[in-house]
Every structure is written in structure tokens, then in C-alpha cells.
């Protein structure tokens with residue numbers, strides 16, 4: 136039996152407050168085995184029917200990384216073109232990935248074909264496979280922060296191009312591309328809030344009572 140005391144709960148709350156999406160990384164490498172350890176923690180996450188549908192691809196090959204970076208550049212330029220006026224000018228100032236600097240690159244997929252879990256919980260909601268993978272990524276995000284390691288989620292990418300660049304099975308659905316490394320700074324405010332792109336709202340705004 137493990138008990139968590141008030142001090143632990145306070146630290147846990149601080150972990151939630153101080154976790155950030157990191158786009159600015161220091162160049163020092165991650166310690167040996169750090170990403171493996173984070174993956175092991177992620178694998179403790181809940182998953183529909185215990186299906187464990189997460190699939191991780193560590194990307195070290197320079198040519199594959201280059202293909203991902205090139206795709207990000209194309210997608211980010213296209214995204215900029217979707218805005219106009221002051222919003223476009225603000226978008227152009229945002230740094231939306233640390234792909235060039237991050238020492239670790241990790242792609243995460245959901246295996247839609249696996250029969251682990253025997254389909255439990257997925258018959259009416261097949262999308263719970265993807266939800267399970269997102270739950271694992273979130274766990275990894277917090278576990279990393281607890282070690283002083285930053286993670287940045289990059290979604291300004293074309294799934295088909297990531298598939299091709301990484302040569303993974305057809306049945307794997309692309310969920311996330313994560314940049315991993317030590318952050319340049321630590322902060323308790325989202326970078327997009329600092330950049331005045333959007334602000335955090337109170338939980339009341341998102342809660343209905345019935």
C-alpha cells in the first residue's frame with residue numbers, strides 16, 4: 136500500500152503548473168537511456184481494454200529527421216497563409232517546434248490493427264485507441280518534466296509524409312511527433328500565452344452543470 140501525503144500532492148500540483156510545451160532546447164544531450172525510461176513510464180498509462188496501442192519510434196537517422204523538418208517547414212508556411220492581417224503577423228513570430236535543436240526525436244503512433252485487449256471498449260468507440268495513446272504521451276510529458284527534461288509536441292506535419300519518412304506499418308496511425316531535450320528556460324506560463332496568441336481560461340468556462 137502506497138500513501139501520498141500533502142507534501143507530495145503539493146509537489147504534484149507544481150509539476151502540473153510547471154510542465155511546458157518546450158520549443159527551445161539546450162544543445163546538451165540527454166543521459167543514456169532517458170528516452171527508454173520515459174517510454175517505460177508512458178507504458179504504465181491507462182489504455183482501452185488494456186490494449187496498449189502506443190507504438191514509439193526513436194528517430195536518430197539524420198536523413199529521416201531532415202524529412203520531418205522539411206515537412207514541418209512546408210506545413211508551417213501553409214498554416215501561416217491561412218491567417219491574415221495582425222493574426223498572420225503574430226503567427227509569423229511564433230516558434231512552433233524545436234525540431235532543429237532537440238537532441239531527442241520521438242514519433243508516437245496508435246496501432247489500429249492490434250488485437251491486444253480483444254476489442255474490449257472499442258466496439259462503439261474505436262477512437263479510444265488514439266485516446267489511449269494520448270494518455271500515454273501526457274504521462275511521459277509529466278514524467279519528463281519531473282526529471283527536468285522538456286517535451287515539445289509537433290503536429291504541424293503531414294501524417295502521410297511522416298509515415299513515409301519513418302517507414303512504419305500501414306496500420307499505425309500517426310499521433311504525435313515529440314522533441315525531447317533540456318529546456319533553455321523553465322516557466323509557469325504557456326509560451327503561446329506569453330506571445331499573446333491565446334490565454335488560459337478558468338475551469339468554470341469549460342464546465343457545465345446539469
Ligand SMILES: Cc1cc2c(cc1C)N(C[C@H](O)[C@H](O)[C@H](O)COP(=O)(O)O)c1[nH]c(=O)[nH]c(=O)c1N2
Pocket residue numbers: 154155156157158230231232288289290291324325326327328
Ligand atoms: C495535440 C497537441 C498538438 C500540439 C500541441 C499540444 C497538443 C496537446 N502543442 C503545444 C501547445 O501549443 C501547448 O500545449 C499549449 O500552448 C499550452 O502550453 P503548455 O503545454 O501548457 O506549455 C504544439 N505546440 C507547438 O509549438 N507546435 C505544435 O505543432 C503543437 N501541437
